[in-house]
Amino acid sequence: MRRVARERFNDFALRSPKRVRLARYGQFIDGICGAICSAWSRWQGQAALSGVCVEGTVASGGKVLGPAWAPLILERAPAGSPWARQHSQVVAQTLSHAWSAYLASMWTPSLEWYPSLAEGTAERLPVANQPVPLAALGQVAAGLDKMSLVSRMAMALGRPLEGLEAEMYECVAEAFVQCFRRWHAATRVTDVMAAGSGLAVMRAGGFR
Secondary structure, eight states: OHHHHHHHHHHHHHHOSOOTTHHHHHHHHHHHHHHHHHHHHHHHHHOEEEEEEEETTEEEEEEEEOOOHHHHHHHHSOOSSHHHHHHHHHHHHHHHHHHHHHHHTOBEEEEEOOGGGSTTTOOSSSEEOOOEEGGGSBOOOTTSSHHHHHHHHHHHHTSOOOHHHHHHHHHHHHHHHHHHHHHHHHOEEOOEEEOSSSEEEEOTTOBO
16 A cells, blocks of 8 residues: 555656655555554454345345544654644544544345255364355445545645645555455455354454
8 A cells, every 4th residue: 555655746756847855755654554554464363254144045134343544654653743643643533533434334235155954964063154255245345435525634634635735645545445445355254253143243353
């Protein structure tokens, strides 16, 4: 993520007549991207799909639970000055709210996850689901696009974005969206354990 954001900002910097403050913005991009990636990794290690209903071999419903992103991002976000703290707070709040809305939209749409639970075939419980791509879950990711994120960052900042500030936020948002798309395509839903009680719960770290 850091590389994608930096490449875009460096391209902008080559065309910018105002080079005196470029270093500060570039350093912030490096720091906040590192903080976001760290938060994302820690979230993935703790998140779980919970409350999935199991009827026969079919799973449905459920919701994704996991730690909020804002505190995780802010733990490692740039904070060496009031300026850095302000912008770190804006990015952390924006991504945390957008991510929470995305997770709230996710559910299991009647998937054939537990063929071994067919009568007489399950040798022991609990039984893990058949892994599926994350895209198999019902979900709405409309809020995780660049323009929506940049607009929300401006709202969180409380003023229109201009110049270097606008470019900085756009770099971060664009890099995040690109990383999200790659993560979404590569991630699978695993270890959703059915115990025969009619409910199934993912082990922490089951999004792989």
